[in-house]
Amino acid sequence: MIITRKWLEQFLNLKDISNDQISVALNSLGFEVEQTTDFNALNSELLVGYVEESVKVPDTHLKSNKIKINKNKTLDIICGAENIDKDQYVIVAPVGSTISNGLTLTERQIRGHLSQGMVCALNEIGIPTSSLTEFESKNIYNINLDNIDLNSRSTQSAKQFINLDDYIWEVDLTLNRSDCLASFQLLKEIANYFNLEINNLNNNFNNFEKNDSKLTIKVNEDIKDLVKTIAFSEYQLNDLVKLNSKDDIWLKLNNTKTSDSIIENLALKTAIQTAQALIVIDKDKLLKNNNLELKEITREDNSKVLALTVKNELVNIIGLEVEDKFRVDNNTKNIIVLMLNIDTVTMRNQQKTLNTSTIQLQRYIKPINPNLFELANLTFANELEKYNLIQKATQVIEVKKTFINNTRFDVKLQKINDLLGVNLTVEQIKSLFKTLDFNVIVEDDNLTFDIDVNRVDIYSVNDICEEIARLYGYDNIVEQPINFKTIQKTKNIDLKLENKLINYLIGLGFNNTKTYSLENFESTSHWNLFDIKDLITLEKPLSKLRDTYRTNLSKSLIDVAIYNSVNNNKQLKLFEIADIYAFNNFKQRNLVFLTTSNIYQDNLSDNQINADFYYNKSILEAIFKLHNLDLNKLDYQVNNDVIDEIHPFINATIKYDDQLLGFIYRLNPGWEKSKKIDKTIVVEINLDKLNQVSNKQIQIKELSKFQSSKRDFSIELNNDIKYSDVIKKILDGANYITNVEVIDQYIDEKLEQSNKKSLTIQITFNSLDHQLTEQEINDQSQVIINNLNNLNITIR
Template identity: 25%
Template sequence: MKVSKEWLNEWIPVDVSIDELSEKITRGGIEVDEVIDYTEGIKNLVVGYVESVEEHPEADRLKVCRVNTGEETSQIVCGAPNVRADSYVIVSKVGGRLPGGIKIKRAKLRGQVSEGMICSLEELGIPEDYVPKEYQDGIFIFNRDQNIGTDALSALYLDDQVMDFDLTPNRKDALSMAGAAYETRALFGGEVSRPGSPLTEHADNGDGAFSIKNEDADAVPYYGARLVKNVEIKPAPVWMQIRLIKAGIRPINNVVDISNYVLLEFGQPLHMFDRDKIGSDGIVTRFASQDEKMTTLDGKERSLMDSDIVITNGREPIALAGVMGGAFSEVTESTTNVLIESALFNPVSIRKTSNRLNLRSEASARFEKGVSHEFVPEALDRAAYLLEKYAGGRVIGGVVSDGELDLEDSEITVTAEFINSRLGMELSVAEIAESLSRLGLEAKTDGGSLSISVPSRRDDLKIREDITEEVARIYGYDALPSSLPEYSVITPGKLTDEQKKVRIIRHQLEALGLSQAINYALTSREKSKQFTDRTEGLELLMPMSEDHAVLRNSMIPHLIDNAVYNANRQQKDVQLYELGRVFVSRGEGNQPEEIEMLGGILTGEMNRTDWLGASVPADFYAAKGIADSLFEKLGLADNISYRQTEGYEEMHPGRTADIHLGGEKIGFAGELHPKFAEDNDLNRTAVFEINIDRLLDVKNGIIVYEQLSKYPTITRDVALIVERSVTADELIQTVRTAASKYLEDVFVFDVYEGDNVAEGMKSLALRLTYLNKEQTLTDEEIEAVHTPVLKALEENGAEIR
């Protein structure tokens, strides 16, 4: 909500600077997000009168104007297509300044002297989207006579600053000038002066009669309307247009502008119908029929649901209640008779309709929070009066309505003891009542108890705690006493086991040269099916785009996008990791399962040392090595195993392995399929993905340290001929099972396929390390342990070379 100080002063005079005003309002609980100063950077801006306009002799699109600025008449060259003689305009004189640091100097344009500049609203800092259509391609022209030479900012009501309120959802009362005025009164004192509506009701001669019927009181508790005849569609007064512009609304014409103006005054949305286009003498409100059709003001045909509220002429919808009007009943240049709507609608229904159709407006934003009952009839009268005054209309008859307005104040009872106990203060009943009265809340006291009457404009106040908050807010948060907490048991702050492990993971990955990436959790439908066996993802109802339509099932697709992005910018060596969540759909109506995952990608060369000409390729072993280092740091290396897999069509079938913790699969590591990598303009690329939740679930317990052995180790190398399909891990597990004791380590140090090895076979060499921590091993002891190992390998199909 943008609140103009000039407009606010009309409701309640506040003789303080904008800085003090905004600071106190912020301290009172409504954050002023920004202050827009329309005077900043402007100098020597006056109202000018264009006496004559002639074509520029050397340029088709330029005109030479004689402009009276009060003290003198100057020649100004102007390129605006709408400049004309006998008009009042905005002139920046020589020596003047405009926003953006623009200095106005005497100049020659195609041989003609130009002493100043005739300005458009955009050149004064008004965003183009807010400028009235008639002035968007040219200069601003006043629609009434002005005093020549006077300050143009004052004439334009731009000698002003505007506060942009960043409101929390519960403060709907501040979505209007009335609410801003009552808030200012509470903080600074004074009295709020509501604008009057001294309209004249004319007798109905019979041809304007109409009726209202609400078919469902839950959908529309109250619907009121007034008829105004013989209106003239024309621009609204300049002061009204500029106030709308400062509030972030583009002026259209006097009828539409009046409805928007009253909305900003009271927070009560109105709708203006062309009475002659409604198509009947009665308005009927109801819930829409399922799949009922209507065309809204934006020209789109909408398919409605039975939860949408519609305004009808008794047969078909003419407006989507609280959201948008219908196309055939809108006010146009030919409109002469206007029907003004002011109503209450079911907030939940309005919110659902607005969200489903993605139609957000100033009206729906207020209706979905619930409007104040007390302003419904007042806004209706105000709009009728303004149409009478600024559109030449005649108000016919009184208000025609159906339903009831609950204008009774609600009541909350609270004690001073209750408030003081929660604020830590010692306020008297009188002080509490005085603070509440500044908010416009009447409080009746009875001893230490207060009965507070709450008007509908503050129906966000429902319980005693709400009253306590209001007292603290108005009395001043700065006045709340401070005290140190009392500790009976002091516990040191520390990281949880999970937080420690996550820090270990991050530190280890970054120590190995990987950089962290952060991506959206949303991806495309196609990418949600990659690198996973899940074929369905959790889709959004209203995605931002097709690329962000589904919650991700894997971390890898986005990391590939990151690598491609870098490669396209000549960064060929990329090592990235990401910690985040994937989302497993559990069916419609159920919350998805969220799993914390670690993803990584390696492409190009790693650990490159140019002066040595050395580097490590981004292959399966690089990805596996990084994963192994993490498991080692977490103390889980002994429980990890790898098993070759072909379960991912995006991965290389011979260079991909599932990672198992115990007997459970927790991820995979491997190289991208060459075709998939080529399609993404990548060279040889390795990736890995690990379920971090499963790693964090493993509790290591107490770490037990062992003294380093003072006895030597003994190694034995074994060369085996095995089938090509046999994995090194299978052989290692066979060795570990067969070695009853003394086996300290076993690893592969050579793999060979080629000459002197049969087709379909491979030679694989293992190095076994034995150690007795209590004494030096003898050859006899080694043979006693090593012989069963060789026998077990042979029994499992291996041939000892």
């Protein structure tokens, strides 16, 4: 959401309030200011100019122009824009001025003609190209205002004249504050923070006549439960004029492309201010067809969208512009203004289908007050009245209205103070809601809150308390760290861990598989990954194919995957937990899991994720975390001496403190092809050994209530150096570290030639007793950087 200072100044006296103070206010109120732009600083000097003469330069696309900038001075400027012509007011960058792209204007000779500056297009002086039409991006800007006077001795600044000296805040709204998609809501928040009176907000057009329209709007039965609100009003208009440049620039600063229709532009301005999208239809173009229908239609690409139709002819796809046949134009005299509120999930699906984002769609997809139609109609009327466009305006007809309940809450003062850890009085709390549309009624120590109807995020007394904390200021609440008592207790939890492990894998979509414990002797010996001695072979087996107790689980699970693949079930996620036996009372409990083909596939969107070595590795390390292992002690070693069925390079032996835990590998592509199975990644580990090395001393640790921060470090590491060998040296001396994780590995041709790989390490910082400052985090980051430099490790 974007808010501009010039717009705020229409309603608030900001004389003694700086832009930085407003930024602090927005952040303190729970919004996040993502970016600010000072448009005044982008250009050193811009003047209003009047084109008195415009003559084509022979054999070129250029024009030689005489441009008046005050009573006594005219500039000669060469311009190549196709739309420049005499009798236009334009933006002039004179000689000596510097514009936003860094160009400083000098007096030049162009094709033998003197040029004393430049006539500017908007994208040359800082207006984002995304806010401009293709025509505007290629041509100069024509100023449209009524009070231009260049007959004095002084020049007129274009920056001040059409608000090119504005200051904007790009505000990231939290999920619960979609009401602030209306700039009026942000206006109230800022006014409340600075204790300012809001002026001019109630200078309302009030000459609405009774609406006796014969228009009907039918909702198709299939979607009637999805439509919350339908309302409309009608207007008879005077002769239309062009949108003035101040409104035009304001819309562009709000990342909105304007059109040639002043009605559509003012409808967009209304939507930004109120959060209610308007659908404006030329009434006369309906040709007395008074029966509109809202229904789901199928487009040429077979996608389905909600749309407004008349006699099965498309009028408007909800969220897009009105179809040209029914669209308002400069000759329009009668309009219908339609206001809808539709189920947000449905509209989010519509946005995905349309693959676009418009001012209207941005408001349809968010939960906002469904009954904004009166405010929107009044605001739209005010905007039209500024241009003297209204000949007749009608009241709103409510075709369907959704009523909001639970807008009143009672809460005791003691509950508020206990919950927030403060000691506020009822008068202090009441004063927090000065200009917000909350009505606070105090009766002894009980407070009754009548909620702003636009605040659809407040459902309970706890939400009220959170709102009080936000307005009071989180920084004003004294920090009270939570006290935890730590208890150290040892238990035999192997079975519990195994059950958790099973539930974890099932939750990831793996199928629990049970396979036969007997294999043939040759296969058992060949796949003896754990080098188990004294194999048990049956003296009188029923079949030579089942004569020996297996030495691993991998081969059995791979056979299951092959069988399924042959039967056209290729997308598999399988696991098994079972015991392995040998003579001399040998027993070992193993876990094996594999993924093959696609681990995720969405047929609707045609998105898919293939089986991947690092996906299986991430699952394996999650299992290690469940067993409380220190991942920095893990050692993955490529095994060059593997059986033919295993990929010679994509494999690893997994050790922990030099003790063998298991293996992770991809099957050999040639063998996969011969067995008609897709890419398959297998992991097998010794659960007995895992339980043996796991840290069963479960210690409850105090949780930090403060916000953690993360920093990513990309380093180049020689392939001969193990990550586990250097990570402790890298972190040596750094404090406040709560987690270290490798989040990315990258190898390109240059790195491969130098026997290196690039790792991205993500380090999380936090403290138990205070919120870390940016400086503290930077200091610890510098310690890590110094360690990397001392180890001669390149930082990317």
